[in-house]
Amino acid sequence: MTKKDLGFNPKPLYNVGQQEFKMAPRGRPWVDTPDELWNSWIWQQQNRVRRMDHLEACVDVTQEERDAFDKSSELFNMAVTPYYASLMDPLNPDCPIRLQSVPKMGELTIAPGEMEDPLGEETDMPVPGITHRYPDRVLFYTTHHCPVFCRHCTRKRKVADPSSAAQKQQIEEGIAYIKRTPSIRDVVISGGDPLSNSDERLDYIMGSLRAIPHVEVFRLGTRNLVTLPHRITDDFVRIIKKHAPMYVHTHFNHPLECTAEAFEACLKIAEAGIPINNQMVLLKGVNEEPELVKKLNHMLLMMRVRPYYIFQCDMSQGISHFRTPISTGLNIIEHLRGHTSGMAVPHFVVDAPGGGGKIPLLPEYVKSHVGNRWVLRNYKNKEYIYED
Ligand code: SF4
Known part of the structure; x- marks a missing residue:
């Protein structure tokens, strides 16, 4: 073990208001x-x-x-x-x-309609390791390794197969593709979990992307904040700070995951000026209760993490036991909107099977609409008229 690996020494306890974050x-x-x-x-x-x-x-x-x-x-x-x-x-x-x-x-069990690649990520792949579906942004797979293999993973097909992991040649081809495609302004560095790469490799990938004039921002999609917060060492933070502007997208699903270690990891990233967004996946038996989601979102805000999305469970193979009805997500939003601050209310989305992209779903707040007269209802179900 080198001294460099040991850059993580969390405080045993963080307090925000009456909320304790324990190791x-x-x-x-x-x-x-x-x-x-x-x-x-x-x-x-x-x-x-x-x-x-x-x-x-x-x-x-x-x-x-x-x-x-x-x-x-x-x-x-x-x-x-x-x-x-x-x-x-x-x-x-x-x-x-x-x-x-x-x-x-x-x-x-493979339920009807479940697919190996429900989001069609392999179909919009101009070079191996890059999904390019929308003109201005790409998904860049840099590794297929993760600290924890989440049982609900939508990319099991890759994560489970070490032979499909990105080699140096593939990384170079990905960078070259982004370089010769000027419409790309936003790169989602993904995996697996990109923080499974060494600091040196991440520094190289981000430095190469930062040197491309049309690349404006990166997003780093990682669950290390949840499953291995010790990965957020001082050296790692120095690297991401160097290549900002950057956003970290993470994946907390339950308040039990909000420990002092996770708090410390988020704090380090936030203090480097890098915003963190959370993408919760709605999972039966884990987080379908509205009060639990509210508690999670409040804890995340205290950890400087913005609740960003609640994802309906994808149509990936072998995860039907986790899938909740769409009404569960709508019910959660109904219980959040108006009952807590807007910052704690993420977007509930279905990532459309077959690569249709994210479709936001909301409870019905428009009661009727005739001509320029809109009848709207608020979170208490009181009706209000708005004239266009
Ligand atoms: S960290 Fe993400 S990619 Fe890795 S197993 Fe979990 S859900 Fe899948």
Whole structure:
């Protein structure tokens, strides 16, 4: 372990108002792990929970989890950082952290309409590793590795297959494509999780993109803030600050994920002047309760993270057990809008199957519209007339 890896030393506790953000407890296997190892993102990556005996050391494994692990490992491996595994309830298989990271039998079912590539990301691919659907922006896949393989992942087809990971040649071709396409002003650096790249590689990719005159902003899509906050070292922050303007898009799904470690990671990024947006995925058993989403969004705002999207679960194969009806998302928005500040109300969107893009959905606030007379209702269901 080099000294450089150890640039993460969270405070044990953050307080904002009456809200406490506490450090994650250490799971059973790691109670005696020294802090200098625990706080290293490389150690966390090297010691991920990948096998059944690892999982048995952390939690009381149920027969269903055991069967699902055996049957799903060919389709989509299990991998969980010790940090994220420590957030699991060892006694409750329905714990929201456990649901997101331990295989369930539902993964073996392919429901009608489910697809391997529901967003059609492979179809608008002018060169390997670039999805270019809209004129001014591209998705740039820089790795297919993630600290935790989220069971609801929409890119299982890539994340599960290490042989599909971007090699240096592919990265170069991606940069060259962006360079020769002047309409591109916004690059979403994605994966897998791009923070699985080394600092040196990220510095090279972002530096190459920043040198292209028509590239204005990057978005860095990462779940490391949730699953491996130790990745946000001082060196990493120096690199992203150097290549700003940049936005970090992350993926908190539950208040249990809002720890002191996650707070510290978000704080470092925010203090570097880089805004953070959250993209929650609506998941049955994890976050379909409106009050829970409100609590999550309030905690995120305290962590300097703006709740940005709530995604309806995609039509990816093997995740029907996570999918909620559209009405669940509309119900959440109904309970947020007007009942808390607008900053805590994200957009509820369906990413249209087949590559149709994000379609925002709202509860019905227009009661009627005749000529220039609009009858609108507010969050208390009171009607108001607006004349155009
Ligand atoms: S971090 Fe993102 S890409 Fe990686 S497994 Fe989770 S959802 Fe999929």
